[in-house]
Amino acid sequence: xxxxxxxxxxxxxxxxxxxxxxxxxxxxxxxxxxxxxxxxxxxxxxxxxxxxxxxxxxxxxxxxxxxxxxxxxxxxxxxxxxxxxxxxxxxxxxxxxxxxxxxxxxxxxxxxxxxxxxxxxxxxxxxxxxxxxxxxxxxxxxxxxxxxxxxxxxxxxxxxxxxxxxxxxxxxxxxxxxxxxxxxxxxxxxxxxxxxxxxxxxxxxxxxxxxxxxxxxxxxxxxxxxxxxxxxxxxxxxxxxxxxxxxxxxxxxxxxxxxxxxxxxxxxxxxxxxxxxxxxxxxxxxxxxxxxxxxxxxxxxxxxxxxxxxxxxxxxxxxxxxxxxxxxxxxxxxxxxxxxxxxxxxxxxxxxxxxxxxxxxxxxxxxxxxxxxxxxxxxxxxxxxxxxxxxxxxxxxxxxxxxxxxxxxxxxxxxxxxxxxxxxxxxxxxxxxxxxxxxxxxxxxxxxxxx
Amino acid sequence: xxxxxxxxxxxxxxxxxxxxxxxxxxxxxxxxxxxxxxxxxxxxxxxxxxxxxxxxxxxxxxxxxxxxxxxxxxxxxxxxxxxxxxxxxxxxxxxxxxxxxxxxxxxxxxxxxxxxxxxxxxxxxxxxxxxxxxxxxxxxxxxxxxxxxxxxxxxxxxxxxxxxxxxxxxxxxxxxxxxxxxxxxxxxxxxxxxxxxxxxxxxxxxxxxxxxxxxxxxxxxxxxxxxxxxxxxxxxxxxxxxxxxxxxxxxxxxxxxxxxxxxxxxxxxxxxxxxxxxxxxxxxxxxxxxxxxxxxxxxxxxxxxxxxxxx
Numbered sequence: 001x002x003x004x005x006x007x008x009x010x011x012x013x014x015x016x017x018x019x020x021x022x023x024x025x026x027x028x029x030x031x032x033x034x035x036x037x038x039x040x041x042x043x044x045x046x047x048x049x050x051x052x053x054x055x056x057x058x059x060x061x062x063x064x065x066x067x068x069x070x071x072x073x074x075x076x077x078x079x080x081x082x083x084x085x086x087x088x089x090x091x092x093x094x095x096x097x098x099x100x101x102x103x104x105x106x107x108x109x110x111x112x113x114x115x116x117x118x119x120x121x122x123x124x125x126x127x128x129x130x131x132x133x134x135x136x137x138x139x140x141x142x143x144x145x146x147x148x149x150x151x152x153x154x155x156x157x158x159x160x161x162x163x164x165x166x167x168x169x170x171x172x173x174x175x176x177x178x179x180x181x182x183x184x185x186x187x188x189x190x191x192x193x194x195x196x197x198x199x200x201x202x203x204x205x206x207x208x209x210x211x212x213x214x215x216x217x218x219x220x221x222x223x224x225x226x227x228x229x230x231x232x233x234x235x236x237x238x239x240x241x242x243x244x245x246x247x248x249x250x251x252x253x254x255x256x257x258x259x260x261x262x263x264x265x266x267x268x269x270x271x272x273x274x275x276x277x278x279x280x281x282x283x284x285x286x287x288x289x290x291x292x293x294x295x296x297x298x299x300x301x302x303x304x305x306x307x308x309x310x311x312x313x314x315x316x317x318x319x320x321x322x323x324x325x326x327x328x329x330x331x332x333x334x335x336x337x338x339x340x341x342x343x344x345x346x347x348x349x350x351x352x353x354x355x356x357x358x359x360x361x362x363x364x365x366x367x368x369x370x371x372x373x374x375x376x377x378x379x380x381x382x383x384x385x386x387x388x389x390x391x392x393x394x395x396x397x398x399x400x401x402x403x404x405x406x407x408x409x410x411x412x413x414x415x416x417x418x419x420x421x422x423x424x425x426x427x428x429x430x431x432x433x434x435x436x437x438x439x440x441x442x443x444x445x446x447x448x449x450x451x
Numbered sequence: 452x453x454x455x456x457x458x459x460x461x462x463x464x465x466x467x468x469x470x471x472x473x474x475x476x477x478x479x480x481x482x483x484x485x486x487x488x489x490x491x492x493x494x495x496x497x498x499x500x501x502x503x504x505x506x507x508x509x510x511x512x513x514x515x516x517x518x519x520x521x522x523x524x525x526x527x528x529x530x531x532x533x534x535x536x537x538x539x540x541x542x543x544x545x546x547x548x549x550x551x552x553x554x555x556x557x558x559x560x561x562x563x564x565x566x567x568x569x570x571x572x573x574x575x576x577x578x579x580x581x582x583x584x585x586x587x588x589x590x591x592x593x594x595x596x597x598x599x600x601x602x603x604x605x606x607x608x609x610x611x612x613x614x615x616x617x618x619x620x621x622x623x624x625x626x627x628x629x630x631x632x633x634x635x636x637x638x639x640x641x642x643x644x645x646x647x648x649x650x651x652x653x654x655x656x657x658x659x660x661x662x663x664x665x666x667x668x669x670x671x672x673x674x675x676x677x678x679x680x681x682x683x684x685x686x687x688x689x690x691x692x693x694x695x696x697x698x699x700x701x702x703x704x705x706x707x708x709x710x711x712x713x714x715x716x717x718x719x720x721x722x723x724x725x726x727x728x729x730x731x732x733x734x735x736x737x738x739x740x741x742x743x744x745x746x747x748x749x750x751x752x753x754x755x756x757x758x759x760x761x762x
Contacts, residue, residue: 025517091728217708273619413729416724420712
């Protein structure tokens, strides 16, 4: 018994020693007026810029390495201390780094409520509106992309208001196809949505797999459903939902249609068998080796796919309802590059942000196999490749203002709700109606907390 | 050392109590001085974080801004929130796969390995123990491949004409949890076998001889001689495997990420998920503390039962 008392006492003391309300009061970062911003970086004195990014994959790493080198050559007084981690690793450590004593100067923050929204709420990120004016960033990007990097009223309203970051790369979800297989089956790349659906049936009848799709990792279905929802509900309906505009609802007839279609695809065997147990990478690799005629995923897969399929690989936007109509697809941009509120070198950091997103940077990105978010790039990928298809698709969809945001941005818990329930929908464990009911429940709970 | 010293010196029958008690105090102070470095390390790296977790679990905190007092509502959630409750239920189901099954299998294996002379006993022991040596990440990745829709398991079932049984094991709502659990069984059996093989050598051979003279069959012999003789080892095996089952994180993280749906979430995974991904640090701490208490209670019960049997 004595031991128990002793243990209780020790734990008690430990609790007392640790007792003070965790966290800090949110800071209110101030914004310099545009006139006070210095763009004379060369005379800023000796500056070490600490940068945390997640550009670790082949082409991305090459691109940042080169741009960093060029920036330091241009301003010999600036040293960039780069700290690059994988996406998940960055996501897991950034919160602690930002709330610590010495936060980095520049960080890549993921868009949406859980990351960027939380940082803005805590006052960790520098508002960039006056820098945007100074460097004309608003004409560098389409408005849709800037909106995705903006938050209003202290991190509670996503998709408008103050700018908190700018992105380097663009990404859209589209349809990769196996050119050889399509022509063997006597199918032309579909130009309308109805053609696409007809093609799926035809491929299945011919004994082939229409769409390679692995959803064990849970998130891939967000993109699959997002594409269907974009076609059937339209871009305005989706944007209103994600940005929480009043009157928007998940329980709509069009959304039900999209959920039903996805479930039907799974039931009819249009998707890889056992899709909930098949890894995303595995499905993509299978597609590369010739299993599946289509693969619906993001532009980030192009480098790997091109390696195995080379000129046999094609990429297209989800075809619109009528031929030549304006395209809609899930998409957006790479993570936002932001300046931390406590950075002592905000002006230098802003010049760096400008440098890695200007026209020259776009060329560097193109040469290293990346899709630049901003326009225009003078360099172009070789014609006939899937990367060239992607560049064209990006231009088409940007010009038509056809990107709809990733659905998991919707609420802080939406990623969990959406992914878990999409697996249930695909596995036939849940009807489209109860699937959307669950989404709506999460959605309205969050909208209530915002009021 | 310290304890026996104090016990003998502290006897009230000893003469010159005053002096000896002063001496005793000084001695025990010196003793505490000896454990001070270890205690300091223990305090800084274990007790303080533990206390801090308990404290944070009483708040709603996003990990960034100022927290708000929550009282015990994070703990109430564990019982009222269906998804959290099911995470704990999954952990309890995993105990069957991580502890009960391995201990039973290991007893059978130990029996067959120790009865009579089997050539290459060391070889078998090594083979059974190997999974323990491999990093869990590697184990999980390898088994993911085995369980995948066109993986080895399904191919094998196809080959022997059991096509009806093939399924995407880790993507099947009713089979994913047992599939993950069986990986645990595979890993833990080796540990139990090695423990039991060592323990069985302590059991006097006469007992087996007596049992055989009394006409015991293999099962009777197992229950009457082997199991009581291995009581200590079984307790150790149960404790280690139960702890492994309850704090299971890496296996779930890599094989299923809690899916499909939420059918394989476990408490340790929820701790990580809430603390790092959904900004619910208070709730994550409450789950962590509850898990620690649960592990403590279960291991306490196991050791108590084992001790009572010995007395």
